[in-house]
Amino acid sequence: EGWVQYFGHPRCLRLDPAGAFRSAAVEEWCDKHSIFLDIIPGEAHWKVGVVENAVRGAKEVMTKLCQYDPDISAAEALAEAITTFNHKEIVRGYSPAQHVLGQAPDETGRFIPSSNLPHPGLLVENPNGEVERSVKQRAEAEKALSDWNAGQRLMRAKHSRHRPSYDYVPGELVYYWRTQDSNKGRRQPGGKHGRFLGPARILATETRQGEDGKEDTENQAAGEAPRERSRSRGRGSSEAAPSRELPSAWWSTVAERHWPEQKSGYWDDKAAAVAVEIDMPDTQRGCDRALRDLGAYFIGSMKRRAIELSERKMSPEERESFRGAKAIEVRNFVASKAFEVLPDHLKPDRSQAIGMRWILTWKLREDGSRKAKARAVLLGYQDEAYEHRSTTSPVMTRQTRQLLLQLAAWKRWKVQKGDVTGAFLQSRQYPDRLFCIPCPEICQALGIPEGSVTKVQKACYGLVDAPLEWYRRHQLVSRSTVETIIKANILLSTAKSRQKQKMKIHAFSKDDELTMVMWVDAANANRVDGGSTQGLFLGMTTKAMLKGEITPVTPVSWHSQKIDRACRSPGAAEAQAAVNGEDGLYGGRHQWSELLYGAGDLHAPDELVLKTGGCVVTDSRNVYDRLVTEVMVIKGAEKRTSIELLAIKESLVEDENMMSAKRRKDLGLAPLEHKDFPKGSQGVVNEGSTE
The missing domain is CATH 3.30.420.10 (Ribonuclease H-like superfamily/Ribonuclease H)
Structure with a gap:
């Protein structure tokens, strides 16, 4: 101001x-x-x-x-x-x-304006x-x-570095920079870094001026040697004249001596196999990730390559199938009134409108047959306000899904699933001003010329805030970024390849008392960078398991990931896994209690957590010995680990043999060496713990 x-x-x-x-x-x-x-x-x-x-x-x-x-x-x-x-x-x-x-x-x-007289500010009596x-x-x-x-x-x-010069002439051999090869994904071969391809021969240039000032795209005679240049242009010959022929195929550059004298019968065999080349990542981190499981990387790369189809490479039957799929998508856009036809005097310039394209894929039915799937998406990255649009919209977690399925199985409820056709097209009216040039098929259905500019009325597929608009309209849950969507698609493909594997949600008896069990395990320094790995598995079972019986277990949550900080010993890795497992167990017990008894007081979550039993299972004798010690001493090289285990003992540990001396004193329990408990504290034990 x-x-x-x-x-x-x-x-x-x-x-x-x-x-x-x-x-x-x-x-x-x-x-x-x-x-x-x-x-x-x-x-x-x-x-x-x-x-x-x-x-x-x-x-x-x-x-x-x-x-x-x-x-x-x-x-x-x-x-x-x-x-x-x-x-x-x-x-x-x-x-x-x-x-x-x-x-x-x-x-x-x-x-101040200039003057011949000295400025009063310069007349200082005491300098x-x-x-x-x-x-x-x-x-x-x-x-x-x-x-x-x-x-x-x-x-x-x-x-600083030198700037490239672009005064090329036709016929020169050059290497060119590309971030995406033909028939490859955008992240291949080099992603955002790209790579040089070539050599390639320049066929023509635009508005090149000769010495006389006239435009000339080929200002070099046939018998004249090309000019020498100080910069790198490839390995073109400095003696031969620039060729004006079209680029030849790759096999024309193979020397004659490398071709076999007789035709091989290998290619006549229909069962013959060919080699498939897949580029490795350019970054060191990407290469390390690929080398950890090279087979999975090749499978994932091939699946990413086969996600989207090219209409130019389809057979007539496939084109006919996708023509029908496109017609269904066009009807959805027209029925939902996703675009508003504007009069000529209200149409903005084409540079202010974003484009639109088709995404064609095959969708597998449950019987194994293929179904053509056509999706018309807006090129949301062309939106000038792309960076400033809100994208936050919540989504259900895997643990919540498993708990809901467990509750439905326990209560004998029926669970149904469904698919919403054109979900984003059923959102509320798009609140911002956004213009789009629809696909030719949609323009034809709307009765307008191809390339016409229309106004977006619904949050169509491709817009960054489309999930949020769907959530605001239908109160559904969805949150993701572009990177997580790509990872989710890859994970979905992997899951579909294992569709024969089944996860069982056990329908326990209505009289069974259910409890949660967290199995924890860790491996010390098993990663390439020297880090450790933890495995956490949270399951729902009956309390009979705590008595040594074999009972069914329903998976609720599972993780296998790197431990955040470095561990000096296997005991430290096991202790860190136990700490993280207890934290996940606490969250699962709180969520299950909310489903059964409703939301509790967030200022006192322990009251709600205690209504559901819990147990942490570890195969580490080191961790177990520390937890059963009444007074744990902080000593040795792993002091931080001991403090974290002490925090578990001070938390909601319900096993009296693992409570710390301070917590036993707060609850009025006798030390471990005394077998008889005070008479006045027996009620506290029964009232304050559930297991």
Whole structure:
């Protein structure tokens, strides 16, 4: 507000996603003054890199001033640093003060018209004291700014590199950079890094000018040798003239001596096999992950390759099947009124509209036959407001699903599943202004010319906020990002390959008392990087298991993952797994109690957790011995592990033999060496514990 009093309101205000900048007051102020509030993503700080670099420079100048004058205050150092940057830094030939005010300040730092008479500020009776201190501070600040600018220049020079030249001529051999090969996924061969392919021959150039100033795409004679160039262009011959022939096939470059003299009968055999080449990841982390299970990586790569189909490579029968699938999808779009046809005077420019495409896949029926599936999706990444749209929408966890299935089996309820056709098309009306160019099939169904611009009325597939709009309309749960959706598709393909395996939800007797059991195990330093792995399995069973009987177990939750911190010994890894398992057991007991008894007091969750029994099972003698010790001493190299196990003993441990001495005293229980419990504490034991 102080800035706009002198320089007016800006057209755009770009801020990072800090809490103060995301307040409603900032949004209301920007809306009031017609200012575009551009909140950058948290991981895209390069968009405000100029501001952050300026702040870093001001801090360095302030540090130099404080080292020069220890008595200077923070406010004085900040004012001196900002003044020095505004008056002495050069941006495009002018200082920031000259850019804004149109002139540079005088010796006193004031912006006044020039005069032949000396300025009153220069007439100082006593040059010592505060005046001398201020002048020396300004000189020190300017010196610090000069050092800062020199350091920035050296840093830019260190990180600089040559820029490629693009004055190519037809016939030259070049290597070209691509992030995606034909018939390969977008993350292959190199993902965002890409790779060089080639050599390839240039066929034509655009608007190339010759020496006479006229446009010439081929300014080299047939018998003239190509010009020598200092940069790398490939391994083209410097003696031969550039060829104007079309690129030849790969087999034309194979030497004649490498071809067999007789035709091989191998290719006449219909059962002959061929080699399939799959590119390895470019990053070291990706290669390490692939080498851990090379077979799984090859299978996953081939499945990712076969997810989407190309209509150009289909047979006539397949095209006919997908033509019918497209017709079904078009009817869904038309019936849901996903697009609004605009009159000509209300249509925006085509550059303001996003595109649309078809995704064609095969869907397997339960009988094993294939069904053509066509999905029309919007190219949501072309949306200018893509970074700023809300995408948060909750989703059911695997543990919640297992608990619901267990409750349904225990109560003898019937569980049904269903699929919503065109789910996102049944959401509420899209709240924002978004324009789209539908697919030709949809344009034909709407009775408009191909390539017409329409207004989006429903959150169609492809928009980043489509799941959130579905949740707001139907109160369903769905939350994911693009990366997790890709991983989910890969996981779904793996699960479909194991569709014959079954998970059984046991229907226990209505009279059985159910309890939760968490099995924990760990392996120390079994990873390539030296890390440890933990395995957690949470199951639902009856309390008869705690007495040694063999009982059925329903899987509720399971994890096999890396332990967060490094473990020095196998005992430390087992203890960390036991701690994490007890934490997961606590959450599962709380969730099951909520399903049975309703929501409890969040300020006292222990009361609700105690209504469901629980048990942690480990094969580590080290962990068991520590837990059964009444007074556990914190000693040895694994003190942190001992403290974490002590936290378990101080928590809701219901086994009297594993309670700590402090907790036994709080509950009125006798020490372990006494067999007889006080008469007054027996009620506390029965009332305070369920198992």
